Amino acid sequence: MDTILPSEIKERLGRGEKLTIVDVREDEEVAAGMIPGAKHIPLGQLPERHEEIAKADEIILVCRSGNRSGRALGYLESLGYKGLKNMTGGMMEWED
Template identity: 50%
Template structure:
């Protein structure tokens, strides 16, 4: 499974790179604070909503600690998506947060 650290993702955002971040946390968690510009697809809906995603794009999965996003990464990779997990999740995030 491909992985990025929180620091790598934050640096890429600060450098102006366009990242496709998918937050797989529940709605109340996302409303409490998320990385600006994320796509919100709760983990339990991922299998039903993956058709909304483009297999020609790369995605980075985000959750609270990295466990749920790891499961989402494995699921999407098994369907041929270019996807990576952000290790550490929002618990380790030091960058900008939107509510």
């Protein structure tokens, strides 16, 4: 499984890169804040909503700790998505 560090994402966003980020946390978790520009699709809704994820060279998956986003990565991989990366440490490692 490919991973990416929160600091790397921040640096790239800071340079103005447009990243494809999917946040798979629940509504109440996202209400506390999320990465600017991320798309919110709770893990349990991925089977119905995965087509909302634009096919891109790189798709970054985010959750609270990295566990659910890892499961999301495996699921999307099974559907043929490429370029998937799991943000290590999840939002617990993301500092404003």
